[in-house]
Amino acid sequence: MSDSQETNPRPFRSGLRRLYDPRGLGERLARLEAEVDELQQLNLRLAELTDVVQELLLPLARQDPDQAVELLERYREELGT
C-alpha cells in the first residue's frame, strides 16, 4: 500500500503536459527545487539549535541547576530584538 494521495482532476492538461514533457522534467525540477529550499532552510534552524544546546550544556554537565537558570536568563537577555 502506498500513502500517495495524488489525484488527477485535469486529465486533458495532464495529457498535454505528458506530450510536451514526456519525462515529467518540469514537475521533477519543481519538486527538486522545493526539496533544495527545504534543505537550505535547515542551516539556520540547525545553527539556532546548536547555539542553544552549546550555551546550556556546560551547566547541565556540571549538574549545576542554578547556573543553568542563570545562563538561560542571560542567554535570553542577549538575544537582542
Place this chain on the structure above:
Amino acid sequence: MRVSLDEEGVVLGARDDEVLDVLFDGRRIWSFRGSKAAERVAGSWRVPWPHDLRGFLHGVALVTVRDASGGVLAEAELRFGDGDGRVAVTDPQGLPLTIDPGGRLVTTFDASDAEQLRPLVDAIETVLAKLTGLGLDAFPAYGTLLGAVRDGKLIGHDNDADVAYLSRHTHPVDVIRESFRIQRLLHRDGLEISRYSGGAFKVTVRDSEGVPRGLDVFAGFLYDGRLVLLGEIFAPFEESWLRPLGTVDLEGRPLPAPAEPDRLLAAMYGPSWRVPDPTFKFETGEAIRHRLDMWFRGTRTYRNGWDRRYSTSRHRGPKRKPHELARILHRAEPQGTTVVDVGCGRGQDVVWLALRGHQVFGLDFSGNGYAHLRDRAAEEGWSVQLADLNLLELRHTLAWGARLARVDGPRALIARQLLNATTGRGRENLWRLARMTLGDGGRLYAEFLVAPPHGPPRRYVDPLVWDLDPALVESEAVAAGARVTRAETVELDEHERPCRTEDGAPAYSCRMVMEWARE
C-alpha cells in the same frame, strides 16, 4: 535637458538616465533618474513627488532641480496646499529628512557635521576592534567602504554605516553560530542590537544630536571559490583580494580595509562604483537573493511593517479599553493566573489584565508598540514584564519557553490577531512556545481574522493581516498536543478589528480556546 516644475512634481523633456537632485530652499531632498522614475502622462514625462514626501508638502518652497555637475535645470517658488509658511521636511525634533533610494524618509549624513557623527565613527572603530580581537578580518563595507575609498569620508547621501568580516568558516551553519556569538559579545559591551538574519545584525548608535544611526555588521565567508557577503554578494572572489588586510582612512582615522578594496567595491556596486550615485539601489539577482534567503533569512518577515505601523505612536498610549478576548480569559481563568500576551501590540490587554490581579508578560517582536508602557508600568508598579519575543527565531522561542515554564502557579497564553499576521514558521514556534509553557496544563486564547460565514476571504487596508482558515489553526493546535474547547466566529466592531477591510464590509474573527492537558 528641458525640465520644469509644478505642484505635482518634476516634468522632463526626455526620459534619460541622468541623476537629478531636487532641492527645497537650497537643501537636497531627493535624487532620481528619469529613466527609472518618469511616467508618461498626457504627452510629457512626469516624475511625481515621492509618496512619503507628499505629507510634508504644505506651504511655500523654492524648488530647484540640479544635474550631477551642479547646473540648475529648473527653479520655481511653489505653493503647496493652502499653507503660507515654508515647507519643512523635518522629523518631530526638527532634524532634516531626505528621501532615500527606496523612497523612505531618512536623516542623511550630509545633514550632520563631523562632530555630530563622531559617536558613529567611534562605534565603527570599536566594533572593528572587537571583531579583530576575535581573530576575524573585519573592515568597513558597502557605503562606508565606498565613502572611505573615494573621499576618506562617510557619503553625504548615506544614512547608516556598514562593517563586514571574513569568517574562517565555510559552512553557513558555522557562520550563523559565529554571528550569534559575536552578537552576544557586543551586547555584553553595552551595545543595542537588532538582528536582521542569521548572518547580519544592526548596532544602534545615537549621534550627538540623539539621531539613531544604524551600524550594520555583515558576515562574509568563502564558499566554493566565491565570496558570500550578507546581504548582497555571492560572487567569484580570491581570498588574496581580501586578506591580508590593508588600511583605509575614514573621517581622519585609519581603519582596516580589504587588501584590494576596488575588487570588493566592484562586486558591490558594479564597474562604475567610482561615480557617485545617490539613487543607487541594490538589485541582487534572483538566484543569489533566493540562496541567501534560504540560508539566512526569514526571521524578520513583516517586522519593518509593524515597526512603521507603531512608529508614530511610540510615546502615545492607546485607549485603555481591553479587547473582548482579554475579558473572556479573565472570566475563565482563576485569580492570579500568569498571563502571557504573545504579540501584545500596544499593550492595552496587558495593562487591563495586570490591573485585575494577573502577573502579565507582554511580548512582541516590535518594541515600538509597547514603548509607551515601559516607564509607565514601572512607575505605576503594575505586575507587567514587557520584552522582545521574535517567534521567527527558534532561539527566542526556546529561551522564552524555558523561562515561562518556570513560572509558578497557573498560566495562560493569549494571542490576539497574531496567527493571522505571521508566517508558517511563526505559527510553528507559537505552538512550540504554548507547548513548553502550558505542557503541565493550561489554555491558549487565540483570535484571528477569518472570512465571513459563507463568504470569500477579505482584503484588508493594511496588508500586515489576513484571513486564516480555522480548520488549519485547529489542525496545527491538535498536532501540537492541544484540544480545542471553544471556537466561535464573531463580527468585529471598530475597536476589535485590527484594520478596515478594503471594501468597507465588516471584518470577522474566530475566537478559539485550546487546552493542553498535563503531559
